[in-house]
Amino acid sequence: MSFGNVALNIVRNWRAAGKLPSLRSQVLIWFGASLIAAVGGVCMVLYFALIAQTNSIDDQLLEKKYETVRGLLPDEGEREFWIGHEVSEDMVGPRRFFVRVLGPGGAVLAETPGMAETAPAGLFRNRSPSTPRPIFATARTAQRGQFRTLVGSAVWADGARSIPATVQIATDTSLDDGVLAAYRWTLAFIAVGAVVLGLGAGWFWIARLLRPLEHVTDQIGALDLNQLGKPIETVGFSRELARLVHQHNAMMARLAQTYAGLQHYADNAAHELRTPLNKMLLELDIALRQSRSPEEYREALSNAAQAGRELKGLVERLLFLARVSTRQTALQAEPFAVGDILANIVGYFEGAAEEAGVALSLQMEQGIALSADRVLFQRAIVNLVSNALDHTAKGGSVVVSARMNHGDARIVVRDTGEGIASEDLGRVFDRFYRSDHVRGAIGGHVGLGLSLTKAIVELHDGRIAIESTLGCGTSVTIDLPGAAVAERLGVVA
Template identity: 45%
Template sequence: MSFADQVLGGAKAFVQPSKRQPLQRRRLDLIYFALAGFDLLTIGFTLMLSNHIMGLYQQSVSRSAVWSERVGEVVQLAQFAQEANAPGNDVFDSHDVAQERVRRDAGLAQYQAQRDAVLESLSATEQGEDVSTVIENLRSADLQMQEMMTEADRIFAEIERGGDEVAARRMATMDRIYARLTRDLLSAVLAVQAIEDRNLARQVKLASSLRQLEMMVMGLIFLIVVGVALYGRRIGQVMRRTEDAHNAMLHELESANEGLQQYADNVAHELRNPVNKMLLASEVVLSRARSNEEYEDTLLSIVEESQRLSSIVGSLLFLARARQTRIDLDLSSVVVATELNVIREYFETAAEEAGLNFSVVCPLDLTLAVDRTLFQRAISNLVSNAIAHTPKGGAVVLSGRQEDDWVSIEVRDTGEGVSVEDQSRVFDRFYRADKARNPSSGRLGLGLPIAKSIMDLHGGAMALDSEIGRGTSVVLRFPTAPK
């Protein structure tokens, strides 16, 4: 007997069944629909609130990115100020007033153009951001720049008249003005960074709000499950399955967020090293007047770090494009033995310097349809890793063979090997099994992920087998008939 029948049975002595039963059913329906309505309202409100908070978070992230760019713009402005200041010092060595005046004017033009760009960027600042301090520092720097240019003209004039001693005193005055100019620009940089820090703090607060929203959602869902369970076991079971699915989704999101956070930390670490080196080199060389050789050495160091940054960014762009299948393969038939020998010749010198025996074993008639450039890049990454992790006296063997409908390319070494724990993560971007992040080694932890992406593009597979102290074998399996 149902709950409704029990109630109706107890009321027979007072009310006729034909009139009481429809009324009781309607009440139960109303309670059920009220719970369903509450469920819909909760979900709708949660989605709306989540969308609103996420929109604020995205705006905060975008604003933070803009202010990061503005920090770079002000730093660039300081570099142009140094270029405008340098000729006033260099003229004592070159005694070529005309040439140094041209250099000074060019540096001043760059400074003024960058200053106008920075001010224009600040004028586009959203409401709520106080940029008056930044603008005030830039205006003060402008006044110092004008005084510095006046002193430079006086120095040039004294040099032309042969008054080196008077010019030297002028240079000391100009150096003091330049120090004040640098201080104003540094204050501007700090002010911009302070605004950026506030944006980051806003992001942290919004992220905390999202976490609180998740907890609120979980609490409301729990109440809904309890309420529906009171009106039937079947409804309770359905809601429990929904809750389990929701918890599984949260677990997946947390796992994905942890992976994204680790990847972001790795990218930040790899990019921070060359950027810090360039900034440090620039600050040191700008701390006082330098010789042309010192400036050249510093620029060469900056170019080297810039090339490293370019390499990192290029590899990340390749991985991103490969993940989104936005790379068109230029397939052509290649002789595998020929391609492997080309790679061997390229790395032969490095192998000899490392004291390794580097050999190729492959049938001469083995052919394969691949994108030749990507094919060489994938194998070169593996060979580079093998040479880097194989001690002196070891061996690296590059081989190719036919296996049914597949062509297997194997890179085997007798090197350090990879632990079982690390083998599951070596295809993660920026992951390095040696745990040592030495920027000078040139190892980025992108070789294996790039090779894996190239294999995915070809519809192939990649396998790694390794043992600590015994060496590593990496096999690339290409289909003989790629799609």
């Protein structure tokens, strides 16, 4: 199995296991591959540049020789001198030139002694160049090493005749080859060294970069439920990681707040449930302490039943809120005339308002119909009117009004009562929030009314808003979509 197959199998297994290599090895693999490509590329360029350079030097020398030979050939006297000279000088020294002159039929007119064995005519690729420029080539022989060759044309003087001739010149470049081989080794050594050093430095550098990430992971792992909001320090982190940690801190702060709210809610719920339960048990205990008349038993049982109903009401409201907040409640929407319901509610509270000396009135645009859950709608408005009456002293007024507002039914319950302090206004929709917490729950006033109303409005995709000025009064506005003029919804107003 080849290395490539092994690598491919490793990646496949990782994929199958749903895992990926660590960030460190991924970065290192890519970094290593790029480093190898870059160093390899540079070495290749350097190596081929050197080959081109040596060839160019060889070619210059060959051409110089060629020009000399070509200049000598037409003169018989000089030619003979040169041939003699060739034997004595050029054979010596590391760089040998071999020169051969061929006649028209390929007959050898002259050649450096020993050239037939060292550089036979077959070594030269082009026997008679058709171009005026000489042709250069590299020729490699199995036994005699490597040559750089030149083939060019010339004129051979034979008495009065001028014969067209071909000049073949070869120079032994085996020595260059040795230099190149040494250069190859040097380059390979430098390349391997650079890659190993680069990878090593990369390994440490990546480890350094990732250290804060591991630190953050540890800190998140060690987070305690009671310290959810404790932020993770970002000092000395890179910008990206600091951003991640900031987002994490912000999310944990929100979670901590929600968690604290839930704990508070659970505390409150337990506390509020205990009150009617205690009342019920107390009634029953007292009744059982000694034998009593049937009337006394009846009264005790009736009181216990009343406490039981309070308990049931509370549990039902809590269940309703829980279901609404997870949108598990099915809306039973039906069209109805808003006017009828509001008139009923105002009628229901009239007696109480009169007794409290508060003027309760209704102001309505005629003919508003709404497609909504009638029972829930009624419950929402009752909560608001009951709050308004509860918090308005003698001589004040409560006005319930309804009108169309951009396709929504807008219902406003406004009173001239005690108002709510601005610092409390943000919390009135919280479950169990009561401004007069110390007074204890009286008549089921446990601070769930406004949260229930808000839940009902939101279940209908509506909006609720409260405005209040301490000492001047409060106004709660509900906007419910799905409103229309009565006839269109088939409701007689």
